[in-house]
Amino acid sequence: MTIETIKLFNRLGLKSIIGLSNLSFGWPEREKINAAFLCLGIQAGLKGAILNASEPTTMKVLSGALTLERIEKKKFEPMSPNSLINFLLKGKKADIVLKECLKIRPDLLGLSAMITTTVGRIKEIADQLRANGLDLPILAGGASMNRLLAEKFRVHYAQEAIFLPWVKGRPPELC
Amino acid sequence: MALEEYPGRPLINSAKAKEENLRSRLNLLRRHGGLLIVLAMEEEIPETAEQRIKVIEKALSLIKEAGFNPDRIFFDPLVLPFGARND
Numbered sequence: 001m002t003i004e005t006i007k008l009f010n011r012l013g014l015k016s017i018i019g020l021s022n023l024s025f026g027w028p029e030r031e032k033i034n035a036a037f038l039c040l041g042i043q044a045g046l047k048g049a050i051l052n053a054s055e056p057t058t059m060k061v062l063s064g065a066l067t068l069e070r071i072e073k074k075k076f077e078p079m080s081p082n083s084l085i086n087f088l089l090k091g092k093k094a095d096i097v098l099k100e101c102l103k104i105r106p107d108l109l110g111l112s113a114m115i116t117t118t119v120g121r122i123k124e125i126a127d128q129l130r131a132n133g134l135d136l137p138i139l140a141g142g143a144s145m146n147r148l149l150a151e152k153f154r155v156h157y158a159q160e161a162i163f164l165p166w167v168k169g170r171p172p173e174l175c
Numbered sequence: 176m177a178l179e180e181y182p183g184r185p186l187i188n189s190a191k192a193k194e195e196n197l198r199s200r201l202n203l204l205r206r207h208g209g210l211l212i213v214l215a216m217e218e219e220i221p222e223t224a225e226q227r228i229k230v231i232e233k234a235l236s237l238i239k240e241a242g243f244n245p246d247r248i249f250f251d252p253l254v255l256p257f258g259a260r261n262d
Binding site: 004024027 | 188212215223224225227228231232235245246248249250251252253254255256257258
C-alpha cells in the first residue's frame with residue numbers, strides 16, 4: 001500500500017519520504033523488516049526516509065541500494081566514443097600504451113593498479129606520455145592507488161571510478 | 176524558536192494536508208526557509224493509496240497557489256505498523 005502510494009507520487013512528479021520504523025512497530029527483530037521495506041521503497045522510487053541509523057542492516061541495505069543506483073545511472077549515461085579510450089591495455093608496458101595513445105589520441109586515459117608492485121607502472125606511463133607531448137588527463141585508481149601517490153605521479157586520483165567498457169556500436173577490445 | 180536557531184537547512188515535519196495546518200507550516204517555510212514534509216492525511220488516515228493521492232493533490236494545489244515550488248516539499252505516504260492495517 002505504501003509502495004503503491006509512492007508510485008502514484010512519482011507519477012505526479014512528487015518526492016516521497018517515509019518514517020521507516022513505523023512499519024515494524026510491535027514486531028520482533030524490527031531491523032530486518034525495516035531493511036527489507038527500505039529496499040522495496042527505493043525500488044519503487046522513494047526519495048527519502050527517516051530511519052534508525054544505528055541499525056547496521058538498514059544502513060547496509062541503503063548503501064548497497066545507492067551503489068546500485070549509481071552504477072545504473074553510469075551505465076545509461078550517453079558516452080561519445082572519442083571521449084574515452086575504449087579498450088583495456090591490461091598488463092601492457094608503458095611504451096605500448098604510449099603507442100596506442102599516439103594512434104587513438106584519446107581525450108582521457110584511465111589506469112588502474114590493483115597491487116603495490118604494479119602501481120609504479122602508472123607513473124611510468126604518465127611520465128612517458130608527457131615526455132612524448134601527450135598532455136591528456138590521466139585518471140588513476142585501483143586498490144593500491146591513493147591521493148598522495150596520484151599527486152606524486154601527477155595524475156588525477158579516481159577514488160570511485162567504475163570502468164564500463166560498453167560503448168554503443170563499438171564493442172570494447174580486451175587485450 | 177527552533178527554526179531561528181537551527182544552523183543547517185531545516186526539514187519541517189510534518190504538515191497535514193488540511194488547509195489551515197498546511198498554511199501555517201508553509202508560512203514557517205516562507206519565513207525561515209528549508210524543506211517541508213506533508214502527510215497524506217487530513218484529520219484521519221485514508222484507507223487506500225488512491226484516497227491518499229487525492230488528499231495530496233489537494234495539498235499540492237494549495238502549495239502551488241501559495242507560490243512554493245513542490246521541489247521543496249516531501250510527501251509522506253504514511254507507513255503504518257505492519258499487520259495493523261493493509262500495508
